[in-house]
Amino acid sequence: MSTSFELDARLLGAAARLGRLGDSHVLLMHDAALPWFLVVPETEIIELCDLPAATHARLFERVHGVGRFVRSYFSADKLNVAAIGNIVPQLHVHVIGRYRDDPYWPGPVWGHSSDERRDAPTIATIRDALAAALPGFEIATDG
Amino acid sequence: MSTSFELDARLLGAAARLGRLGDSHVLLMHDAALPWFLVVPETEIIELCDLPAATHARLFERVHGVGRFVRSYFSADKLNVAAIGNIVPQLHVHVIGRYRDDPYWPGPVWGHSSDERRDAPTIATIRDALAAALPGFEIATDG
Numbered sequence: 430m431s432t433s434f435e436l437d438a439r440l441l442g443a444a445a446r447l448g449r450l451g452d453s454h455v456l457l458m459h460d461a462a463l464p465w466f467l468v469v470p471e472t473e474i475i476e477l478c479d480l481p482a483a484t485h486a487r488l489f490e491r492v493h494g495v496g497r498f499v500r501s502y503f504s505a506d507k508l509n510v511a512a513i514g515n516i517v518p519q520l521h522v523h524v525i526g527r528y529r530d531d532p533y534w535p536g537p538v539w540g541h542s543s544d545e546r547r548d549a550p551t552i553a554t555i556r557d558a559l560a561a562a563l564p565g566f567e568i569a570t571d572g
Numbered sequence: 573m574s575t576s577f578e579l580d581a582r583l584l585g586a587a588a589r590l591g592r593l594g595d596s597h598v599l600l601m602h603d604a605a606l607p608w609f610l611v612v613p614e615t616e617i618i619e620l621c622d623l624p625a626a627t628h629a630r631l632f633e634r635v636h637g638v639g640r641f642v643r644s645y646f647s648a649d650k651l652n653v654a655a656i657g658n659i660v661p662q663l664h665v666h667v668i669g670r671y672r673d674d675p676y677w678p679g680p681v682w683g684h685s686s687d688e689r690r691d692a693p694t695i696a697t698i699r700d701a702l703a704a705a706l707p708g709f710e711i712a713t714d715g
Contacts, residue, residue: 476643476651478636486629493621500619507661508619511654515670515678518650527658535658539680 434471437519445547446569447556450491455566457555462543463533464503464526464555468492475518492522498562499526502555513539577614580662588690589712590699593634598709600698605686606676607646607669607698611635618661635665641705642669645698656682 436446436454444456444467452472458465470488474480480488496508505526512522525538533541547555560566579589579597587599587610595615601608613631617623623631639651648669655665668681676684690698703709 476639477632477653478639478643478651482629485632486625489620489628489632496619496621500621507658508621509654509656509658510620511652511656513652513654513680515650515652515680537656537658537680537682 436469437517437521439517440467440469440519440521445552447552447559448566448568450494450563450566451487453488453491454569455491455495455559457547457552459546460542461545461547461551462541463528463531463538464499464505465538466495466499466524467521468495468524469519469521472520475514475520477512477520480520488522492524494563495524495559498559499524502558502562509537511539579612580660580664582660583610583612583662583664588695590695590702591709591711593637593706593709594630596631596634597712598634598638598702600690600695602689603685604688604690604694605684606671606674606681607642607648608681609638609642609667610664611638611667612662612664615663618657618663620655620663623663631665635667637706638667638702641702642667645701645705652680654682 440456444458447455447457449455452470454469456467468491492510496510499505500508503526506529507527509525509527527534556568560568583599587601590598590600592598595613597612599610611634635653639653642648643651646669649672650670652668652670670677699711703711
């Protein structure tokens with residue numbers, strides 16, 4: 430866990446920090462149209478294929494923990510999991526719950542955004558439910 | 573390796589089978605605008621988070637083998653790796669090489685398509701290069 434790691438300002442602009450799981454940060458996109466999370470490992474490596482195997486396995490344990498939470502808590506029909514990084518190269522994995530009747534289905538969500546925003550109590554409720562579902566989850570103290 | 577596994581007809585309609593790596597099939601999308609591969613493990617499981625850990629690790633070894641090939645052979649600037657499956661639920665991982673000057677950059681490629689197609693000799697050349705790069709790759713005999 431590097432003390433010099435800083436989350437990219439563009440990720441912090443688009444999403445709320447919920448907390449961390451080990452050396453990964455978990456963020457929730459502000460766009461409230463869908464349950465759309467980001468898992469950001471503390472690494473300078475940009476491509477998944479360059480991660481050491483143990484780091485990769487740990488990252489995906491976290492990604493899939495978030496994914497199972499999205500499926501159960503938000504009753505999602507399908508999970509979309511992706512590492513794209515064309516705009517923000519800092520390695521981050523999208524974990525998105527999709528619905529057969531969501532506004533973008535069956536297309537991808539990237540490139541779309543709604544003006545819908547969650548209020549702070551709703552974000553706190555989601556954060557606490559995530560913390561209860563994921564052993565070892567540490568809630569972010571700086572919001 | 574199940575003998576009853578069949579690749580989804582929609583994947584076979586959109587992409588050429590290049591071959592297999594262990595229990596995963598490797599396909600190349602017909603759309604020639606970008607180097608866009610699919611890795612399809614022989615499983616009935618739909619979500620990555622439901623794969624047993626060893627199966628998951630094996631799948632991503634293959635995904636990342638293809639990713640490193642895409643980066644070196646096609647000199648891609650960025651890799652996009654995703655499991656979406658909203659249209660075709662059969663588990664398949666997209667591995668796409670992206671360029672800062674490609675027609676969709678920095679947006680995602682899903683939802684876009686060009687009329688550009690590769691001819692059979694070009695596909696065979698790519699397939700043979702992939703086979704040379706990836707130990708254990710078995711070329712598809714049925715085209």
